[in-house]
Amino acid sequence: MAPPLLSLQDIHLSFGGAPVLEGAAFFLAPSERLCLVGRNGSGKSTLLKIAAGLIEADSGVRFVQPGTTLRYLPQEPDLSGYATTLDYVMSGLGPGDDPHRARYLLEHLGLAGDEAAQDLSGGEARRAALARVLSPQPDILLLDEPTNHLDLPAIEWLEAELAAYPGALVLISHDRRFLSKLTRSSLWIDRGRTRSLERGFAHFESWRDEQLEAEALEQHKLERKIVREEHWLTYGVTARRKRNQKRLAGLHELRRQRREYIGPAGVARMNATSGATSGRIVAEAINIFKAYGDKPVVKDFSIRVQRGDRIGIVGPNGAGKTTILKLLTGELEPDSGEVRLGTNLQLVCLDQRRVSLDPEQTLRDALTDGSGDTVHVNGAPRHVIGYMKDFLFAPEQARTPIKALSGGERGRLMLAKALARPSNFLVLDEPTNDLDLETLDLLQELLAGYDGTVLVVSHDRDFLDRVATSIIAPDHDGVWREYAGGYCDMLLQRDGAKTPDSPAQKHKKPASPRKPSGLGQKKMTYKDKHALETLPARIEELQQQIDQLHKALEAPDLFTRNPEKFAQITADLEKAQNELETSEEKWLTLEMLREELEG
Numbered sequence: 342m343a344p345p346l347l348s349l350q351d352i353h354l355s356f357g358g359a360p361v362l363e364g365a366a367f368f369l370a371p372s373e374r375l376c377l378v379g380r381n382g383s384g385k386s387t388l389l390k391i392a393a394g395l396i397e398a399d400s401g402v403r404f405v406q407p408g409t410t411l412r413y414l415p416q417e418p419d420l421s422g423y424a425t426t427l428d429y430v431m432s433g434l435g436p437g438d439d440p441h442r443a444r445y446l447l448e449h450l451g452l453a454g455d456e457a458a459q460d461l462s463g464g465e466a467r468r469a470a471l472a473r474v475l476s477p478q479p480d481i482l483l484l485d486e487p488t489n490h491l492d493l494p495a496i497e498w499l500e501a502e503l504a505a506y507p508g509a510l511v512l513i514s515h516d517r518r519f520l521s522k523l524t525r526s527s528l529w530i531d532r533g534r535t536r537s538l539e540r541g542f543a544h545f546e547s548w549r550d551e552q553l554e555a556e557a558l559e560q561h562k563l564e565r566k567i568v569r570e571e572h573w574l575t576y577g578v579t580a581r582r583k584r585n586q587k588r589l590a591g592l593h594e595l596r597r598q599r600r601e602y603i604g605p606a607g608v609a610r611m612n613a614t615s616g617a618t619s620g621r622i623v624a625e626a627i628n629i630f631k632a633y634g635d636k637p638v639v640k641d642f643s644i645r646v647q648r649g650d651r652i653g654i655v656g657p658n659g660a661g662k663t664t665i666l667k668l669l670t671g672e673l674e675p676d677s678g679e680v681r682l683g684t685n686l687q688l689v690c691l692d693q694r695r696v697s698l699d700p701e702q703t704l705r706d707a708l709t710d711g712s713g714d715t716v717h718v719n720g721a722p723r724h725v726i727g728y729m730k731d732f733l734f735a736p737e738q739a740r741t742p743i744k745a746l747s748g749g750e751r752g753r754l755m756l757a758k759a760l761a762r763p764s765n766f767l768v769l770d771e772p773t774n775d776l777d778l779e780t781l782d783l784l785q786e787l788l789a790g791y792d793g794t795v796l797v798v799s800h801d802r803d804f805l806d807r808v809a810t811s812i813i814a815p816d817h818d819g820v821w822r823e824y825a826g827g828y829c830d831m832l833l834q835r836d837g838a839k840t841p842d843s844p845a846q847k848h849k850k851p852a853s854p855r856k857p858s859g860l861g862q863k864k865m866t867y868k869d870k871h872a873l874e875t876l877p878a879r880i881e882e883l884q885q886q887i888d889q890l891h892k893a894l895e896a897p898d899l900f901t902r903n904p905e906k907f908a909q910i911t912a913d914l915e916k917a918q919n920e921l922e923t924s925e926e927k928w929l930t931l932e933m934l935r936e937e938l939e940g
Contacts, residue, residue: 345370346409346481346509349392352401354384361387362398363533369481373509376520376542378549379530381749381777385513386416386485388530392511393483410435410479416486416748418470420458426469427454433473446472449498451658464490464658475502481509488516489774492658493800515776517542517803546778561929569884616687616763616793621648623686623766623794624669629678631664637819638664639675644813644823648683648765651788651795653809655828660815662798663770669796670768689764691755691772698751700744704734707743708757718761732757733780748775756784765793773801802828865938869931876928883921890914 347369354362361384369375369392377385390396391403393413405411412433423429430443447454450468461469467490474482482503488496496519503510503523514520520542527538527545529552538548624646631639638661646652646669654662667673670690671682698707705725708716716728726736732753743751752775759767767788773781785807788795799805805812806827813823814831824831865873890910893899899907 344406345404346406347392347411348402348404349388350402350404352388352391352398352403354387354391354396354398360533362391362530365401365530365533365535367392367528367535367537369509369511371480371509372507374512374523374525374541375510376512376514376524376527376545377530378520378527378542378545378778380779381747381775383530384533385530388535389413389483389485389511389513409481410477411481411483412474412477412479413483414470414474414485414487416489418466418473420461420466420469423458425454425458426452426456426461426465426472429458429469430454430473430476433476435477438477442478443472443476446475449502450495462490464492467491468495471499475506478506479508481511482506483511485513486515486775487512488514488519488800491800493655493802494657496800515773515778515781516801517778518801558926558929561933562925565925565929616765617685619648619686619765619793620684622646622681623648623650623683624671625681625683626669626675627679627681629668629675629680631661631668631673631675632819639668639821640819641678642821643678644669646794646796648794649792651791651797651808651810652823653805653812653828654796654798654814655800655805655812655831656815661819661821665813665821666768666770666796666798670766686766687764688766688768689759689762690768691759691770698743698754700742702743703740704729704743704746704754705739707754708761716761719763728757728761749777749780752776753780760787767791767793767795767797769795769797769799771798771800773799773804806830865931865934869934872927873931873935876924876931880921880924880928883917883924887914887917887921890917 345368350366352362352365365388379385391398420429450472452468500522524541527542529536538545626642626644629639629642654665656662668675668680708725714725715722716725788808806829809827811823811825812831813821816822824834890913893910
């Protein structure tokens with residue numbers, strides 16, 4: 342096996358409070374394709390910066406093979422100090438690098454090279470930064486959210502460019518399809534520690550769910566064992582003092598394990614506040630036309646949006662997605678044609694550009710509009726701290742200014758504000774930006790079960806396949822067409838050819854985490870109910886039997902006096918212990934099934 346180009350071992354880091362990383366590690370081989378996966382705030386970007394040498398860990402070892410070239414793409418590129426985008430990209434080249442490749446990359450990323458660096462939008466800055474890190478063709482690429490602010494053509498171009506890249510690649514991204522296509526191994530950062538899977542992201546989520554399921558099962562076993570030991574110490578038959586002390590010490594150790602256990606991060610609880618039922622027709626556009634100057638943006642477009650539709654809008658930046666959105670919601674008048682809005686509409690827009698957020702305002706004031714400590718959700722008052730917890734904010738963040746929140750936190754804040762308002766018509770502009778995969782799953786599930794109508798602009802193909810009932814996409818010269826189904830369905834209908842992507846899964850909710858064996862059935866059988874009722878008595882009987890066998894084995898001369906009896910007792914003890922473990926696991930599985938069916 343080739344030695345790693347880059348390795349991190351036993352990395353520890355904290356920022357004055359709770360540890361961010363505790364013993365994190367990874368090894369990057371030549372040509373490796375690794376994704377870093379974890380919740381927002383889990384330390385993904387921090388670990389990537391340590392790998393890039395930009396942050397020094399409190400302890401641990403970072404090793405880079407001598408002579409290895411490395412480039413790092415930050416989430417927020419800084420172009421200050423450079424006059425143009427070409428100057429910025431050229432400054433990243435080494436002595437032997439080809440300057441023509443820099444110009445080639447700028448061109449394919451939609452930049453001329455003469456754009457003033459200080460005037461760039463977020464998307465343009467990201468494109469320039471991509472050209473800068475890709476131009477030298479380094480041995481290692483470390484990319485933090487490379488698809489943020491990119492449109493679909495740019496994302497698909499970047500996929501092809503990275504697929505052909507010969508070096509080692511480490512990716513952080515919320516774009517499932519992007520990760521699935523490009524990665525061959527996964528590193529999960531969870532509660533400060535790293536766990537690795539020698540398979541790409543396409544296999545990660547099922548593996549992660551198995552890991553969490555096994556962990557939950559172990560915690561259930563620990564709780565049962567503590568209860569059993571506490572019962573023995575209180576009511577058990579008195580044995581020798583030495584044995585009692587040993588068992589008491591064991592109980593203290595079990596309690597310590599329970600006390601020090603840190604469970605997985607919680608999940609946000611998203612519920613859209615229901616508004617009144619809208620009319621059957623939400624919006625209807627008839628032969629609408631809109632132009633800016635001599636350029637037609639929307640030409641002769643007609644569509645009928647009905648209650649319950651979830652319509653995705655896709656296309657390159659500048660094609661007119663926002664114009665379509667504004668025309669269909671009545672915010673913008675067409676130059677010709679007609680837009681009719683339905684009756685009883687309660688429109689809520691998710692401003693994913695976050696211009697409506699005052700950076701100096703606190704989180705509490707943003708949610709309550711500065712009117713105390715109460716948020717009205719579904720017509721009922723809720724304390725702002727409780728509502729914050731639903732969206733994974735800690736109580737101490739109530740007075741945190743918005744400017745101090747991370748991108749993911751600002752995204753959750755926008756969702757919290759939008760979903761608290763009564764609505765039957767949701768308009769979402771890039772809602773997936775900066776959301777971690779778990780929160781994205783919940784948003785998809787919420788939209789799939791939403792009673793109202795949804796218009797969504799997104800560049801996330803997997804998100805559109807899971808949510809959209811139809812897609813509006815540009816054809817040419819201001820012509821837009823509607824396609825039934827999700828993004829992949831749109832490709833099949835438009836191109837008339839199969840794509841490498843999986844079939845669309847419209848209306849389908851994200852897969853639920855895997856359950857322990859037996860929890861997939863819809864009801865308990867008579868045999869299950871009987872076992873659930875009788876197993877506790879059998880477990881108690883087996884525990885008493887095991888105690889008696891242990892007591893028999895304590896006889897100091899048993900082995901020398903009667904070796905056959907010693908062997909028989911030992912065999913009976915092993916059999917009873919195996920049956921006890923099997924019975925406890927079966928009871929636990931049935932009890933979890935009962936709770937699920939009743940809950």
